[in-house]
Amino acid sequence: MRIVIVDDEDLARGVLREHCEHHPDISIVAECRNGFEAVKAVAETKPDLLFLDVQMPKLNGLEVLELLDPVPAIIFVTAYDMYAVKAFDVHAVDYLLKPFSRERFEEALQRARERIVDGTVPDFSAVARENLRHAPAVERILIRDGTKVHIISADAIDYIEAQDDYVSVHSGGKAYLKPEALSGLEASLDPARFIRIHRSYILNIDRLSRLETYAKDSRIAILKDGTRLPISRKGFDKLKDLL
Amino acid sequence: MHPLLKDRRALLLYLLVWLAFALMLAALMAIPGRISTAAALAFTAPLMLLYAFVSLSAWYICRAFPLATTNIARVLSANILASALSSVLLLAAALGWEEVIQWLLPGTGTPGWEMESLPLLAAAGVVLFLLASAVHYLLAAFDLARTAERNALQLQVLARDAELKALRAQIDPHFLFNSLNSISALTATDPPTARAMTLKLADFLRLSMSYGARDTVSLDEELSLARSFLDIEKVRFGNRLGIELDLDDEVCRCRVAPLILQPIVENAIGHGIAGLVDGGTIRIAGLSRNGKLVLTVENPADPGRPRNPGNGMGLSNVRKRLSGLYGAEGRLDVSDEPDRFVASISFPARSV
DSSP states (O other): OEEEEEOSOHHHHHHHHHHHTTOTTOEEEEEESSHHHHHHHHHHHOOSEEEEESSOSSSOHHHHHHHOSSOOEEEEEESOOHHHHHHHHHTTOOEEESSOOHHHHHHHHHHHHHHHHHTOOOOHHHHHHHHHHTSOSBOEEEEEETTEEEEEEGGGOOEEEEETTEEEEEETTEEEEESSOHHHHHHHBOTTTEEEEETTEEEEGGGEEEEEEEETTEEEEEETTSOEEEEOHHHHHHHHHHO | OOGGGGOHHHHHHHHHHHHHHHHHHHHHHHTTSSSOHHHHHHHHHHHHHHHHHHHTTHHHHHHHSOTTTSOHHHHHHHHHHHHHHHHHHHHHHHHHHHHHHHHHSTTOSOTTHHHHHHHHHHHHHHHHHHHHHHHHHHHHHHHHHHHHHHHHHHHHHHHHHHHHHHHHHHSOHHHHHHHHHHHHHHHHHOHHHHHHHHHHHHHHHHHHHHHHTOSOEEHHHHHHHHHHHHHHHHHHHGGGEEEEEEOOHHHHTSEEOTTSSHHHHHHIIIIIGGGOTTOEEEEEEEEEETTEEEEEEEEEOOTTSOOOSSSTTTOHHHHHHHHHHHGGGOEEEEEEETTEEEEEEEEEOBOO
16 A cells, blocks of 8 residues: 655654554655645655645645545544544544554554545545634635645735636736636635626736726626626625625 | 713703702792792792703813812812802893793782892802712712722733633643654654653643742743743754744843743744744844843744734734733734744833
């Protein structure tokens, strides 16, 4: 079995490595010190199982989860995280609480092996959603581009466009594709700054330059960079309320 | 505006009291027998109702010359002057009202009785105004006592709140469980270091528990707590964590509130170093200047970290404790730059 260990602390990785050494069939294909390395390593090595620390610099474990595709079997590892642990329990996600015993490790590993054989995957997206509920509005959007991760801060977003099963995040003249629903993104962004002006568009209100009216109920938003976006009637009502 | 004017029921009650005064005054006027009490009441009732409102001005006098901060001679002279002026006003109103009565109902009563009543009316004006003023002073004193009581209660709540938060902050669960995990890792690979770390953790827990029960500690003691905390974190983070201390002996002898620096140091790790892939160095500096002690904790930070403006980094507890302990002289200043976070606290330097 090929596994990847992700933890920012050397000693914490050491414990996992030590426990893995008791299993001759396990080979550690990568050890990562942060979320970026993890996303890259998973894309490159396609492991069967990931030990994923929740608290890490840059990208935490749940953010890493959002960027993995395909998602391997995962055992989360955390010292203390009330909300995450609750969500793990509810959605039958495997996790280890630091410090953990050899027995506890073996138990989690055994369950993960069974999952790999059955091909059952817990509802990770529900875990990520629940994690978001306890966080304030999203301040950045994470987008994976092959083995690279782009972090776009909310301030840098111009507007977001729906494109089939993807959203296209426009920032500074570039567009980044992310497999997500526009409505999901709308719910997680700060509603005081990001307005759903149309079925297919979310606008960063700071980028709005002016509105043009063509006919009754037909309006267009002109952005500071000259981009023109359609505004639906409902979108216009929302804009009116905000301005 | 006078608070009584905002409360209809209280105002009605107040005017009823003045009608009682009017009745008393009418009865006094009727004693010589030149006029009936009822006729006198017709004269005094409107005057007293008017005077009821004039007397409310005692409120302003009571506020302008509070008993607590004004010398008693000034309070007395202000009140006597105000009552005399009000009384003159009352007399003028009485004369005017008499003209009106004469004009409306010529020949009522015995002519001239009103003139005889004027000295009585003037005296009543002075006495009633002073009475109103006395009641105002009394109510103000009650108010003051109630406000003082509420403030004391609020301070007490704040102090207990701070204590509770401080107690909880003493043992940050992240810190505790991660440290135990490090020990667990070291027991297999490096038993002597594992043992050393257990002892450091014991030191840290013992110190923070004993400080929590004390009123003040020396800065040196507070720093030894921070040092034992940082020593443990150093094992966890390895060379991701650097530590620099810049404090001289004199500063270290100052007395500080226990656990006032600790949350800031923990913040510097939790929101600073822990968020950096390659870590960085925490700098703790202290200096005493113009009778004030200034302690600064500086740490590098990830520019992409989540920011919560206003609160700095969850240091509101420290800020509240400082202002509870030292009032305006206790401050927490935060400089939240993209790649650097600096928190500094300052308060009066005391060495005993």
